[in-house]
Amino acid sequence: MSTRIVVVGGGTAGARLAQRLPVTLLGEEPHAPYNRVLLADVLAGRYAPEVIALPGTREPVRLGVRAVRIDRAARTVACADGSLVAYDRLVLATGSNPVLPPLRGLRGAALPSGVHPFRTLDDCLELRALVRPGVRAVVVGGGLLGVSAARALASLGADVVLTQQGERLMERQLDEQASALLREHVEALGVEVHTECRVSGLRQRDGAVTAVELADGFVLDAQVVVLACGVRPRVALAREAGLEVATGIVVDDELRTSDPYIHAIGDCAEHAGRVYGLAGPALEQADVLADVLTDVLLTETTRYTGTRALTRLTLGGPKPFDLAAFGEVTARPGDDVVQLTDATRSAYRKVVVRGDRLVGGVLLGDLAAVGALARAWEGDEALPDEAPLLHLLTHDGGSS
Numbered sequence: 001m002s003t004r005i006v007v008v009g010g011g012t013a014g015a016r017l018a019q020r021l022p023v024t025l026l027g028e029e030p031h032a033p034y035n036r037v038l039l040a041d042v043l044a045g046r047y048a049p050e051v052i053a054l055p056g057t058r059e060p061v062r063l064g065v066r067a068v069r070i071d072r073a074a075r076t077v078a079c080a081d082g083s084l085v086a087y088d089r090l091v092l093a094t095g096s097n098p099v100l101p102p103l104r105g106l107r108g109a110a111l112p113s114g115v116h117p118f119r120t121l122d123d124c125l126e127l128r129a130l131v132r133p134g135v136r137a138v139v140v141g142g143g144l145l146g147v148s149a150a151r152a153l154a155s156l157g158a159d160v161v162l163t164q165q166g167e168r169l170m171e172r173q174l175d176e177q178a179s180a181l182l183r184e185h186v187e188a189l190g191v192e193v194h195t196e197c198r199v200s201g202l203r204q205r206d207g208a209v210t211a212v213e214l215a216d217g218f219v220l221d222a223q224v225v226v227l228a229c230g231v232r233p234r235v236a237l238a239r240e241a242g243l244e245v246a247t248g249i250v251v252d253d254e255l256r257t258s259d260p261y262i263h264a265i266g267d268c269a270e271h272a273g274r275v276y277g278l279a280g281p282a283l284e285q286a287d288v289l290a291d292v293l294t295d296v297l298l299t300e301t302t303r304y305t306g307t308r309a310l311t312r313l314t315l316g317g318p319k320p321f322d323l324a325a326f327g328e329v330t331a332r333p334g335d336d337v338v339q340l341t342d343a344t345r346s347a348y349r350k351v352v353v354r355g356d357r358l359v360g361g362v363l364l365g366d367l368a369a370v371g372a373l374a375r376a377w378e379g380d381e382a383l384p385d386e387a388p389l390l391h392l393l394t395h396d397g398g399s400s
Helices: 012-020 036-044 121-130 144-155 176-188 236-240 279-293 370-379
Strands: 005-008 024-027 061-063 067-071 076-079 084-086 089-092 096-098 115-117 136-140 159-163 192-194 199-205 208-214 219-221 224-227 231-233 249-251 262-264 269-271 311-315 321-327 336-342 347-354 357-364
Touching: 005 012, 012 024, 012 279, 036 121, 036 144, 067 236, 115 121, 121 224, 136 144, 136 219, 144 159, 144 176, 144 224, 144 311, 176 192, 176 321, 176 347, 176 357, 208 224, 249 262, 262 279, 321 370, 357 370
Parallel strands: 005 024, 005 089, 024 061, 089 262, 115 224, 136 159, 136 224, 159 192, 249 269
Antiparallel strands: 067 076, 076 084, 096 231, 199 208, 208 219, 311 321, 321 357, 336 347, 347 357
């Protein structure tokens, strides 16, 4: 008798596992699994929703079905539609929820009309229905998600204000100079950028948002507000089932939870104290788990030991803007730093070397060297003694 594998969650991780193995996939969203990385392109109108659908999964896939309870003793999953799904192995790929900031005028799960997170395909479609040329839109959050949303809204003709509580845009991935170049490009797209700017409340009339209040007392008129304040692992189902949960659902190198018959992958999983929240690690975890569940002999190369994830972003506009960042981009005392800047082309490249290891880097504009750099960083291997550090930034590794 074959092993019954049930996957809860139809996002990147769950869909990848369903491509590899015969599973029952329970997807809460009504849409077929799709590439969440391309949501900003759907919002901007560059892609139709069906274009970002992920490659076909094996049957059966149940869409629009929400898992509400796990009975670990009976090994069943209860769903909101009243159905009960039995499993031999359960995989939680429940993803993450958008963080809703503690703002005045924002209480409970019901958001005022015009206020949207930016996490799902439905979020995109609802925003597209609202946005037209001249609409005043405020994006709260200047990380990767917020920058992508602001660019998409501006491309639709909205008057966009991007607010960031931190000192600079994408401060988790970029150093000061790279962030400044990113800001210049975003402003050139027509987006008004405010950093070190804390949003404190929302104003509404008849249940619809009318303005965003800042902590310094300034008020921004707004017909649309996009909340891009990060995400939080979705762990309620696991916690209520009594599984070990820290920030995410705690898993070992076989992506197994505290229950030997339940695994977790993707945004909801925490491995070695880290929650990634990125597509690359989610795919890698799904591939490792596929091997685990098919009884492939586990070796050091097939166990999950963590992922070194590269952040990439492409912004459209009259001059397209490409960005790649990885690892530690701010040097520590004693580190070697190599930096090349071409102001005329808005190109910037920088790597940080610690001892004989590449520990981080950021490239803007010209990404020719990103392939070689990513391989050197991901492999965590000693750099050759004979190669000058400048070679790291001038070698064309992207085409090899």
